[in-house]
Amino acid sequence: xAETMLKHPETKNYVGGKFLSTAGKRTMEVITPLTGDVISxxxxxxxxxxxxxxxxxxxxFPGWSSTPIKERVQVFFRYKTLLERELKxxxxxxxxxxxxxxxxxxxxxxxxxxxxxxACSMPQLVSGELLEVxxxxxxxxxxxxxxxxxxxxxxxxxxxxxxWTIPNALALGNCMIxxxxxxVPVSSQRIAEMLKEAGLPDGVFNIVNGDRExxxxxxxxxxxxxxxxxxxxxxxxxxxxxxxxxxxxxxALGGAKNHLIVMPDAHPEMTATNVAASMSGCxxxxxxAASAMVAVxxxxxxxxxxxxxxxxxxxxxxxxxxxxxxxxxxxERYINEAEKAGxxxxxxxxxxxxxxxxxxxxxxxxxxxxxxxxxxxAKEEVFGPVLAIIRAKNLDExxxxxxxxxxxxxxxxxxxxxxxxxxVMERASAGMIGVNVGVPVPRExxxxxxxxxxxxxxxxxxxxxxxxxxxxxxxxxxxxxxxSRTNWMS
Ligand code: NAD
Numbered sequence: 001x002a003e004t005m006l007k008h009p010e011t012k013n014y015v016g017g018k019f020l021s022t023a024g025k026r027t028m029e030v031i032t033p034l035t036g037d038v039i040s041x042x043x044x045x046x047x048x049x050x051x052x053x054x055x056x057x058x059x060x061f062p063g064w065s066s067t068p069i070k071e072r073v074q075v076f077f078r079y080k081t082l083l084e085r086e087l088k089x090x091x092x093x094x095x096x097x098x099x100x101x102x103x104x105x106x107x108x109x110x111x112x113x114x115x116x117x118x119a120c121s122m123p124q125l126v127s128g129e130l131l132e133v134x135x136x137x138x139x140x141x142x143x144x145x146x147x148x149x150x151x152x153x154x155x156x157x158x159x160x161x162x163x164w165t166i167p168n169a170l171a172l173g174n175c176m177i178x179x180x181x182x183x184v185p186v187s188s189q190r191i192a193e194m195l196k197e198a199g200l201p202d203g204v205f206n207i208v209n210g211d212r213e214x215x216x217x218x219x220x221x222x223x224x225x226x227x228x229x230x231x232x233x234x235x236x237x238x239x240x241x242x243x244x245x246x247x248x249x250x251x252a253l254g255g256a257k258n259h260l261i262v263m264p265d266a267h268p269e270m271t272a273t274n275v276a277a278s279m280s281g282c283x284x285x286x287x288x289a290a291s292a293m294v295a296v297x298x299x300x301x302x303x304x305x306x307x308x309x310x311x312x313x314x315x316x317x318x319x320x321x322x323x324x325x326x327x328x329x330x331x332e333r334y335i336n337e338a339e340k341a342g343x344x345x346x347x348x349x350x351x352x353x354x355x356x357x358x359x360x361x362x363x364x365x366x367x368x369x370x371x372x373x374x375x376x377x378a379k380e381e382v383f384g385p386v387l388a389i390i391r392a393k394n395l396d397e398x399x400x401x402x403x404x405x406x407x408x409x410x411x412x413x414x415x416x417x418x419x420x421x422x423x424v425m426e427r428a429s430a431g432m433i434g435v436n437v438g439v440p441v442p443r444e445x446x447x448x449x450x451x452x453x454x455x456x457x458x459x460x461x462x463x464x465x466x467x468x469x470x471x472x473x474x475x476x477x478x479x480x481x482x483x484s485r486t487n488w489m490s
Contacts, residue, residue, distance in 0.1 A: 017202025060203030278438030
């Protein structure tokens, strides 16, 4: 499909069903990392804009929350059809503002469709419980929405991450204020337009754009009941501490350093292609990317195969750009420092230039061997198409390297031994485990969420776990018939 380079002069706030003028407001340029060109200007909101959005959401809440859930989800059945209709245009927009390749952008929007599909099944999942607990006396439990809730998103999935929260939170009767990443705010404008087209009442979904200032205002706002956050660990900690200090519920997903443990008996072709794809997919800018490979035992042939696979990944063709010049510089700094510390760069993606996109921010696939666990590249999140190989003598040593990470989003093992796989499933300190799977993202209805410093808060962000986050339980005890004989509930 031909590349669409759209121009979006203004990225606005969306409040009460209307896009608001940005005239006279603080704005920031939105740059496409494909070419370094400015494609939009996004408003950087403050407390005043947030108050407007909260007022709109609050006004919409009584009507929306009292609409039966079977009616509420009809909006999402229609919305899913619209997403399917617009799939390619939405993907082109994701590519334009984020820089990933079109196939990855299509897969991203397809995941938004799957998440919407899950929300459509919400009536089946929250039908409540009822029991006659004593003669003539019933107890029942219902899930009730919280009210006005907030969702804060990162840059790496401009369409999918907002869908981790929007369909479920809204289907369950909440009214939401979304804060997209200021680096990729344009896709969310289409989300607002399409939800409206699907019949969502005005005020149920709102957008405030901005940066740190608006996030802090969201954590502080007394009328916001819950904050869902996805981003780096540094900011996840700030948001979690600030939102909970203000007595809100909060789930804050942070960064990652995912380990792939590759055993000597791993299937050669499958492992090599999976590891290379996991490391380079979305230019390594996904919290489920393989970042550190722990190579166990005699495994030089596998390392050679992984290098061969990595060399087939061509920037600008099947590898997208990274998000910014600063990101490119950070990634290359990690590679330089590892090399200086004694690691061996086997495939080198530094100083990458793509013909026709000379000012784009590209880093080629990079494989670095003989990384040691004390190096920064082994411990910190690089967020680029870089694989750091750490050698280990045996499975115990490999697991101890994995267990020592502060993060805990994902861990995978490549092996043909059920016993080894079982040990990694048991002993890896991560929320999402893969067995011969390089990117072990759970599909709906299984929930998404890491451990350790990759997630703060109790619930996962998607799946059934999100139901507990977006609702509170109402417990009612009922007795209607005075004729029933006296008992302990009387
Ligand atoms: P980021 O933390 O810089 O930004 C995330 C959001 O926080 C943005 O909306 C941003 O405007 C806001 N923000 C930034 N600095 C802030 C501050 N000081 N105070 C308050 N708000 C602030 O993250 P990013 O660079 O947009 O995204 C990449 C990060 O997100 C990576 O670390 C990646 O691993 C992580 N991520 C995690 C998951 C997960 O599921 N755990 C999923 C996607 C991305």
